[in-house]
Amino acid sequence: MTRLTTERRRELPEQEFALPGGHYPINDLEHGRKALQLDHNATPAERKVIEAKVHAKYPGIGKR
Numbered sequence: 001m002t003r004l005t006t007e008r009r010r011e012l013p014e015q016e017f018a019l020p021g022g023h024y025p026i027n028d029l030e031h032g033r034k035a036l037q038l039d040h041n042a043t044p045a046e047r048k049v050i051e052a053k054v055h056a057k058y059p060g061i062g063k064r
Helices: 006-011 029-037 044-057
Strands: 017-019 023-025
Touching (some): 017 044, 023 029
């Protein structure tokens, strides 16, 4: 996975995250996959948002 430093993460626009507040970065395909893998840490409502945003940006990955 490409390393996302704190500085680089702060520079990412809000639309590069699946959830507001800089949660679950989806700035590249690897981070999109990781967001889907880690969505079990989110609430059921947040999970739906994460999955929708990842699938909108990267169609076809991680379909359940």
